[in-house]
Amino acid sequence: MTHRVLVAKVGLDGHDRGVKVVGRILRDAGFEVIYTGLQQTPEMVAAAARDEDVDAIGLSMLSGAHMTLVPRVLDRLREYGLDTPVVVGGIIPGADIPKLEALGVAGVLTPGASVDEIVAAVQGAIARSSAGQPT
Amino acid sequence: MTVTNRANRARWDEAFEASTLRDVDAETMSGIPLDAVYGPDDGEFPGLFPYTRGPYASMYRSKPWTMRMFAGFGTAEDTNARFKEILRAGGDGLSTAFDLPTLMGLDSDDPRSAGEVGREGVAVDSLADFEDLFRDIELGRVTTSMTINSPASVALAMYVVVAESRGVARHQLGGTLQNDILKEYQAQKEFVFPPRPSVRLVADVISFCAAEMPRWHPVSVSGYHIREAGSTAVQELAFTLANGFAYVEAARRAGLEVDEFAPRLSFFFNAHSDFFEEIAKYRAARRIWARWLKDRYHATDPRSHRLRFHAQTAGVSLTAQQPEVNIARVAIQALSAALGGTQSLHTDSFDEAMALPTEKAARIALRTQQVLVDETGVALVADPLGGSYYVEALTDEIEQRAEDVFAKLDEWGKGSILEGVFAAIDANWFQNEIADAAYRFQQKLTAGRRIVVGTNRYTESDDGDEIPILSIGPEVEETQLKRLSEVKAHRSSDAVAESLAALRRAAAEPSVNLMPPIIEAVKTYATVGEIMAAMGDAFGHHVETPAL
Numbered sequence: 001m002t003h004r005v006l007v008a009k010v011g012l013d014g015h016d017r018g019v020k021v022v023g024r025i026l027r028d029a030g031f032e033v034i035y036t037g038l039q040q041t042p043e044m045v046a047a048a049a050r051d052e053d054v055d056a057i058g059l060s061m062l063s064g065a066h067m068t069l070v071p072r073v074l075d076r077l078r079e080y081g082l083d084t085p086v087v088v089g090g091i092i093p094g095a096d097i098p099k100l101e102a103l104g105v106a107g108v109l110t111p112g113a114s115v116d117e118i119v120a121a122v123q124g125a126i127a128r129s130s131a132g133q134p135t
Numbered sequence: 136m137t138v139t140n141r142a143n144r145a146r147w148d149e150a151f152e153a154s155t156l157r158d159v160d161a162e163t164m165s166g167i168p169l170d171a172v173y174g175p176d177d178g179e180f181p182g183l184f185p186y187t188r189g190p191y192a193s194m195y196r197s198k199p200w201t202m203r204m205f206a207g208f209g210t211a212e213d214t215n216a217r218f219k220e221i222l223r224a225g226g227d228g229l230s231t232a233f234d235l236p237t238l239m240g241l242d243s244d245d246p247r248s249a250g251e252v253g254r255e256g257v258a259v260d261s262l263a264d265f266e267d268l269f270r271d272i273e274l275g276r277v278t279t280s281m282t283i284n285s286p287a288s289v290a291l292a293m294y295v296v297v298a299e300s301r302g303v304a305r306h307q308l309g310g311t312l313q314n315d316i317l318k319e320y321q322a323q324k325e326f327v328f329p330p331r332p333s334v335r336l337v338a339d340v341i342s343f344c345a346a347e348m349p350r351w352h353p354v355s356v357s358g359y360h361i362r363e364a365g366s367t368a369v370q371e372l373a374f375t376l377a378n379g380f381a382y383v384e385a386a387r388r389a390g391l392e393v394d395e396f397a398p399r400l401s402f403f404f405n406a407h408s409d410f411f412e413e414i415a416k417y418r419a420a421r422r423i424w425a426r427w428l429k430d431r432y433h434a435t436d437p438r439s440h441r442l443r444f445h446a447q448t449a450g451v452s453l454t455a456q457q458p459e460v461n462i463a464r465v466a467i468q469a470l471s472a473a474l475g476g477t478q479s480l481h482t483d484s485f486d487e488a489m490a491l492p493t494e495k496a497a498r499i500a501l502r503t504q505q506v507l508v509d510e511t512g513v514a515l516v517a518d519p520l521g522g523s524y525y526v527e528a529l530t531d532e533i534e535q536r537a538e539d540v541f542a543k544l545d546e547w548g549k550g551s552i553l554e555g556v557f558a559a560i561d562a563n564w565f566q567n568e569i570a571d572a573a574y575r576f577q578q579k580l581t582a583g584r585r586i587v588v589g590t591n592r593y594t595e596s597d598d599g600d601e602i603p604i605l606s607i608g609p610e611v612e613e614t615q616l617k618r619l620s621e622v623k624a625h626r627s628s629d630a631v632a633e634s635l636a637a638l639r640r641a642a643a644e645p646s647v648n649l650m651p652p653i654i655e656a657v658k659t660y661a662t663v664g665e666i667m668a669a670m671g672d673a674f675g676h677h678v679e680t681p682a683l
Contacts, residue, residue, distance in 0.1 A: 017573050021365075027683070112455055
């Protein structure tokens, strides 16, 4: 079965090189990739995840606002009753990674992540999620 | 022909003799005396058309490039302190980074701004923040660069109003406004209004500066962000110069003569890792600009032909792995900009793949430039690689490839580069070209055909998390929100409403220059968000069609 992945830019940042490259990497790895464009609010991301019935979400965060915006995305997903795993990629200081994971983020990818690491992070998040394990 | 060419050396001699030179021993460490430029008498010279070898005859013999370090974070007071530190450490120009809400024309109290206030740059809501930002800085003496695009006109208005309130007239102000909206649709994506009204605003700023701010650069046509978004060096050059031609056409449509404004256009390029290609790119840029301004746009003032640029080392090349290695990358990239004849330079800090720089990291970056100027001798001889078979061949090839892009856009725009650029933006052409190049680069990394030290080779001993990084806490947002509510409580809401209504009316009238009503609105302490919303009522808002 082909897994569906939403890749999204949340917040005001328009630097979309990373999200586009990651989207293409996932597409080449056999995922069906949905990209909703720029300046998405947490509400818009959660609604797109629900409407598109995706198996995982990849959030691109470069602006430093991840500790504000990522929890909001997670909250909106819970409000919709979704347990879609969320992988965050971008400029995330090392100290914030355990904090994001404690909030329920399924994986964090930082600059320099390889194609294999990106694909494995998304596949792993989907596998753990469908096995009913905590993400 | 031969006679004219033989005269090149004589013409250069004359221009060089007329230049003011800095006091420096022009010799090697062995004591070999150095000429200011080398080459055959009938060859190209710096300061002579087509300026391939440099915009000025004396180049760094008169003045080394300006060490302009980009800074901004937190509140205006925080950034003011960093500015003063930069000036104390020997930096000689200011360069302002704004936070994302400001860049997007939103106030700090807008719900969309949550989490972003003061994080990637300084938070600016109203004139009050500009007053703090430039407190105790002599605006008549420093030059200030402001990296802002959609609300560029508002930032310029604030700078003018602050300066004039301190008795510095607008015609005395020197600096640069990025104000390059076209590359926002193509690459950085910090757009607010649709392309056409946005370009009208750019043209309004160009006209305003041509009339009232002779020392100001109203647009810094920027390839930097195109490159960071993933383009090649050739694409960076071609798209940037095409945008430059587009602004020339827009300003002419607004009724200006090309020589009234072209001397004040400036450029901003990336200094990336492919050393010789970067140097050739800067050389080709000058030659193309000179030829196009003369032949296509009929500029006769030599200053219109001379392309001058700022360079910044490639943020995207910095690695989070083994971050100290970035100091070496930055030094080599900075050297390419110096050998390419840049007029000013920002060197990135080694910790920027993780966060905004710490003060220490920023100081090392500045010191890197000082090593180049004061220790290496690269600032003694203009265009030291001119005449290299390799660099000359690359320069010619890059020029030819850029010309192919201009021909395509010209055809697309039916004889107008401006219309061609609009059409190509609408078709997502630039965006797709850049995304394709970024993906090709990623594939080469994956296949090991491109090496990034510490990332896909030599990956042992990664200690990325051990260096101290600058962290910006939530208190910045709280402080800024409090400040904004105080400003709103103390201003005259009638005056604000009146000025915004006047601006709204002016925006609906395409022939009116918007700078005067924006300045009036700024004086009432109307906020960036309010001013942008007033214009947005007339202009509408731009949404990009998403495409991977």
